[in-house]
Amino acid sequence: MINKLTVKIQKTHAPIVVGLDPMLDYIPEHIQKKAFQEKGETLEGAAEAIWQFNKEIVDYTWDLIPAVKPQIAMYEQFGIPGLAAFKKTVDYCHEKDLVVIGDVKRGDIGSTSAAYAAGHIGTVTVGSQAYHPFDEDFITVNPYLGTDGVKPFAEVCRKEQKGLFILVKTSNPSSGEFQDRLIDGRPLYEHVGEKVAQWSAECMGESYSYIGAVVGATYPEMGKVLRKIMPKSYILVPGYGAQGGKGADLVHFFNEDGLGAIVNSSRGIIAAYKQEAYAKFGPEHFGEASRAAVEDMRKDIDGALQSAL
Helix, strand or coil, X not given: CHHHHHHHHHHXXXXXXXXXXXXXXXXXXXXXXXXXXXXXXXXXXXXXXXXXXXXXXXXXHCCCCCEECCECHHHHCCHHHHHHHHHHHHXXXXXXXXXXXXXXXXXXXXXXXXXXXXXXXXXEEECCEEECCCCCCEEEECCCCCHHHHHHHHHHHHHHCCEEEEEEECCCHHHHHHHCCEECCEEHHHHHHHHHHHHHHCCECCCXXXXXXXXXXXXXHHHHHHHHHCCCCCEEECCECCCCECHHHCHHHCCCCCCCEEEEECHHHHCHHHCHHHHHHCHHXXXXXXXXXXXXXXXXXXXXXXXXX
């Protein structure tokens, strides 16, 4: 799957992933109204609104981007109907030939990790039948339980040729409380990056590994160091736009081939119509606003890379 992601990035000239992280506050009133008329002001109604919102975002952006990243918590909060909307979204994105990164941030050990891996990127057997329950292409994984927590996921990656993005240095302000702690004179995130590089070497695609890393756009200097530590790992970069990251901050996350990183924007794209720059589209045309936001993001990142590489 890492090979497909690389090809799609080269084809679209957009190392961009759209974060499908819908909150009801992001969903225009006319979408909510229609869903509530059909399903009531219920969990089912909320899930229907999310699905219709996601579908329009995807319909307006799929040809510009290589990948999407639905954050499962935004769906889980609406219970079983929300999870059904998550699965419906994953399947629809696959119909559009998009790479799907499930932002699930799982992290446990032994049979628990194996079950998470089977459910999200692997298969489960029921009697004589095998199923792919959620069927994402990549998922995010928390490595802070050590190799015991990552190995079951990596084994499924090798078997299914799917991928992981392992949390190394996250974009949130308090990440430094633990991740920046010095161990043997170096910050913890560098040690984690070295482990990711080791795991990556055991799971190689054609040019890059199936195992990548998450490093926040809000820490470009740290990204520069981690790029050197993990040369064969794709870096998933959250924090663009709404969290303050911009194209000029991102060049160090890429390799000299212009590849090796993919940048996430969530509310900066899916709620673009709420921003002054795209207010002209209005809530009724939120999909068009999202498309314009993707086009502007692509220009920003491409311009920064052209200047730097």
